[in-house]
Amino acid sequence: MSKLRRNKVAIAGDITTYILLLLYGAFMALPLIYSVIQAFKPYNELFIFPPRFFARQPTLGNFSQLFDLTSSTWVPFSRYVFNTILNTVVGTVLHIIAAAMCAYPLAKNNFPGKKLIFNVVVWSLLFSGGVLEIPVYLVMSTLGIIDTYFAYWLPEIAVAMGTFLLKQNMSEIPDAMIEAARIDGAGEWKILWRIAMPAVKPAWLTLAIFAFQRNWNATSSSYIYTETIKTLPTALSQITATGSVARAGEAYAASVLMLVPPIIFFILAQSSTVKTMAHAGIKG
Amino acid sequence: MAEAVNNDALNPAEENSEANAPKKVKKIKPEKVKAKKEKSTKKSEPSDNSKKKNRKRMSYERKQSFVGFMFTLPWLIGFLMFFFIPAIKSINFSLSDVKIFEDYATEWNNFQNYSNIFKDATFLRNLSSTFGDLAINVPIILVFSLFVAVLLNRKFIGRGIARAVFFLPVIVTTGVVMTAFNGASDTSAVFEGDVSNGIMFSTMNATEVLGSLGLGEQITGYMIAISDRIFDVVWDSGIQIILFLAALQSISPALYEACDVEGATAWEKFWLITFPSVSPIILVNIVYTIVDTFSDPSNAVLSQVDALVTTTFNYGNAAAIVWVYFAIVLVIIGAVFLVCKRLIFYSVD
Structure with missing residues (x-):
């Protein structure tokens, strides 16, 4: 009953x-x-x-x-597509490599200044990037990377979110596993890519989702002037925004097309995300 | 006999007969004493042998720490270039008169920018409106996302799809869809990411439906304001839902089983097990929501900063506003930490 x-x-x-x-x-x-x-x-x-x-x-x-509109642009439309794909691939890969390299010693090595660096990572999470745009421009112009692809790529290295997430996840790897690899004679570089990274695959897949989406949607901000290295979102918003009411239908079409790749990427990597966030939050 | 041979094979350096074993122990002892005498300064070294090993390990550890530090270099350099130096420059701006010609020059102006801020009625109004939004949004987002996470944690058919749906806004909001939404409804808002602006159909449909029900204009207005707020909340809680979901999944089922045995109701189970277990994540989510709301470029204060920079080129004032704003946010987050530290229940660790 x-x-x-x-x-x-x-x-x-x-x-x-x-x-x-x-x-x-x-x-x-x-x-x-x-x-x-x-x-x-x-x-x-x-x-x-x-x-x-x-x-x-x-x-x-x-x-x-x-598509008619895109064929009438001054720069061949395929060029914008190429730029965005290039930026997405390079930006995502650079971000993950830099984050992994920084996170691994923070989690598994001891060196002076380790705590300080991790605190810096956590504190910089509190900032939003947009407010520093003008000083960043000044630094970039000193470096001479204004109006080059590097203006898209290099800032990806400094995103703190990746380092934070990977460090939290790598701390969960048993020390014995790393020790065993060291005893067997593997160098730190090899341990990072052969042992640590495969162990935190869900974490870096999550990062890849975020980085993919961030880079895919990146507009050419104030750092880029040359039309041939502008990105797809910029081109689409230029095409569709001029006389916005007249081009409303095309704007929706463009937005739907732009959405497809990140969603596909998300679905491919999605199953890993929930697991990653668990480690990030609990082990504060 | 065979066993003895095996043993000998394992230790070829040792002498064969078993009778030698006690002798060996005796042999070691004087050696130890000798070593102690020789290295009387280092008390902790038990023997010559292990001292050697230790020295080797020291250099190994130094190597490790050197490699470790080298690994962090790319990120550190990136951080210095694109975060630290710009932040210093920005502080410098906030303390000076910024003059722009072909290049730019800064001139110390005795906290003029900061004193200007507090005379600026627009800033104070924008600040209070941002805080007002925050005070309403944070509790609603927290309750909503915890509720949805609890629902999504139940076992039901189609759970994977449901989870994906609730995570989608995270992918979409920053994307070009919002631009297109806004582009279609309002030209000037092309570069803003405000969701409620964009979804014109919701407001329009709502007006239509409510109007046809014969409700007064004022009530219709309230209803629409509420529905806009719901949109804001729902679209801003993707990450929070994921975080709560992750926390819920890490609760041991044994706790619930014990509850079932004791005959606890679902209500008791929620407040005695679920809620304490996710309380660390509540803090994480509060901080995340605060930072997210404060750094949303469409909020009142940051719009003002944007306007100062792009229309009046008043970099000094803009920088000062940003730093004051950041300081206030830090104080709020600090207060939240202090309050929550007492309320949080940590199971292990």
Whole structure:
């Protein structure tokens, strides 16, 4: 009897869970779904009042117009695509390498100043990068990297989030494992890439998600002037924003296209993320 | 006999007969004493042999620490270049008159920028509006994300998809979608990342629906303000949900089983087990939410800073505002830490 009651309670709980999640999930997913649907609406449906959620006559017109627009740009459109892909790959890889190299000794080596460096990492997490933009420009101009690809890449090295996350996760690797590798004669470099990094794979995959998304969406900020090294988001917002109402459909099409790669990347790496965050938070 | 041979094979340096073993022990003892006499300054060394080993280890450790330090260099150099030096420059700006011609020059102006800030009514108003948002958003985001995390931690079909949906905003908000949303609704807002601005359909639909229900204009207004707030909260809590979820998963099921045996209700289980177990993460989430809200470029203070820099080129004042703002944020975070330290329950560690 009591088992039956228990089952009933469990079923009621499940139904409540579903209802609540659907409700909240709607808030999360609707804007996305809406923007996808907007991308398939013909121009005359975009601005009807009252607005309709679904397209009555779905069309690929926005996409084909977007491609027409892109073929009319002064710099070949493929160049922007190339720039963004290059920046995403190089930026993500650089970020992870620098973060791993810094995190490993902080977690598993002893050297003077180790505590200080880790404190610096934690403190710099509190800052948002945007407020330092002008002084950063001055430093970059001293380095002579304004208006080069390095202006995209080098700041990736200094992102503190990666170092923090990897350090927290590497601390969980048993010391015995590292010691064993040292006794067997592996150098620190080899231990880092052959032992430590495979052990914290979920952590660096999470970092890769964030870095991919950050670099993929990077606009060419005030550090870049030459049109040929500007990025895809910049190009798309230039194309679609000039006379914004007229190009609304194309803007939605562009946004949907831009969303696809990060989401694919996220889905590929997603299963690892929850695990990583656990270590980051608890072992403060 | 065979065993004895084996033993000898293992220790070829030793003499064969078993009778020699006690002799050997005796032999070692005087040696030890001798070593102690010779190295009387170093008391801790028990024997010559282990001293050698120690010296070797010292240099090994030094090598280790050198390699370790070298490993941190790339990040450190990057940090110096793109964070530390700019921060110093920014402090310098905040303390001086910044004059811009082909190059720029700074001139010490006796905290003029800082005293200007506190005479500036716009800044104080923006500051209080940012704080107001913070005071409302932090508790709502915390409660909401904990609630959703508890739901997502239940076993049900389609859990993976549900989790992905709640994490998606983290990927989307910083992306080009928001730009496009805003670009489509408002040209001037192209470079802002404000979600509620962009989702015009929600507000429009809401106005429509509520209007057709025959509600007054004022009530409709409230409802829309609330729904906007919900959007803000839901879209800002992706990371917090993940953090809570991770904490929930690390709670030992044995605790809940013990509760079931004792006949505890779900309510008691939540407050006696779940809540204390996730309390360290509550602190993490509060700090994260505060930093996230404060560093959102669309908030009132940072918009003002942006305007100062891009329209009036008043770098000194802008820098001073940023540092005052940062100091206030630090004080708030410090206060949160002090309060939470007492309330947090640490299980192990």
